[in-house]
Amino acid sequence: MKPTRFLPALIALTMPLAAAEPEGGMFAHETAAQRDARMEWWRDARFGMFIHWGLYAVPAGEWNGETKHAEWIRDTAKIPLETYNRFLTQFNPVEFDADAWARMAKEAGMKYVVITSKHHDGFCLWPSATTGFDVESTPFKRDIMGELKAACDKHGLVFCMYHSIMDWHHPDYLPRRKWEKDRPTEGADYDRYVTYMKAQLKELIERYEPGVLWFDGEWEDTWTHEMGKDLYEYVRGLKPDIIINNRVDKGRRGMQGMTRDDKFRGDFGTPEQEIPATGMPGVDWESCMTMNRHWGFNKNDNDFKSTEDLVRKLIDIASKGGNFLLNIGPKADGTFPQESIDRLAEIGRWMKANGEAVYGTTASPVGAVAWGRVTAKEGADRSKLYLHVFDWPEDGKLSVPEIGNDIVSARLLDGGDALDVSTDGKSVVVKLPATAPDPISSTVVLEIKGAPRIGK
Ligand code: GLC
16 A cells, blocks of 8 residues: 555544634635735736626627627526527637737736636536537637637736636536426436536646636525535645635625625635725725626627726725726627727726836725825835825815825826925825826825824
């Protein structure tokens, strides 16, 4: 018998000790410093691209004259599996150019990309040995995940993956959709489905080394806390420095997205289509949001948020200590919708001048300000407060409340001379030039001595 064979027995012997830790597990014992090191790149990044892409791009949101669908179309339009499978022969995104996608993300100022390796429909965007329901079975055949991973590496972006736990295709996945009549559940074995999903994740992690695994579809009753814990451990076991969202487990509180209780696994909260009202010190979170109203491509949805709105959302999120994951739903030909391309370029122009006030910043140490938002880079010797001015004060006086520190200087981030600073009661007042340099948001850098002392 090889000596390593004794290992399980040894572990079993020490079990009573481990069992004293009710919600234990190898990776639950990470120290705060280890966790900080693992989360560092993600916290500094602040801005990422979400990509929802798969067979559902083919119908582009429309079915039998109804135009409200998107990545949920198989369910929302009640499409039988056999009919849906026909999209396999139609998925041929000949214009797909991973390098162009990565470049657009990079130029928008994004630091990571999270793409759907598999959405709820079960279709896989990489050639998988685990299933025939993958890109290899389409006329396109190419390894989309592999190409995007290489392009992300080339452009210095962290490649990440969204993987749905819910799966409307695999015969062992339960439950069926309520409207499904043609897929008997007899013989279905959920444990076997979990084994299948784990084999997929092993393939994905070993081949594409994602920085984040972004699970979803955890809300169905068949998925339990025990399974969530086990999956978290499994994925960290395959890649110890990986970051995993809280949808791996059952602790997420609805669309608000934060984790209920620390017994639940997941490294960050996932507010969906919303931004928390305030920051949450010590809690990592990422708001994910669509640019229009759908995640997957919907050809009739022209309801795009303005660039101003998107940039201000990014700033709002950063000022509360969160990340912004902004979605693109590429078309079936492999290109991004023009509205998305335009907005990415415009956001990129703003980020080029103001990125310093977003990347690596922490939540605002000061209370709410009427004119915009604040982000910070704190140091023991000196700190910087970035004053993001949405509404340029008419009297040219920008008032920052309750700063007890000595002021070093104030200046516009995008160049220009030092600005006059004075104090008025408990507020610091920066004298601004007559007009705002940027109508979306202009940044003033206020440098102070020491770590921020607010209200003292
Ligand atoms: C959801 C949806 C989905 C989308 C996702 C993004 O819960 O089911 O289609 O992928 O959230 O956050």
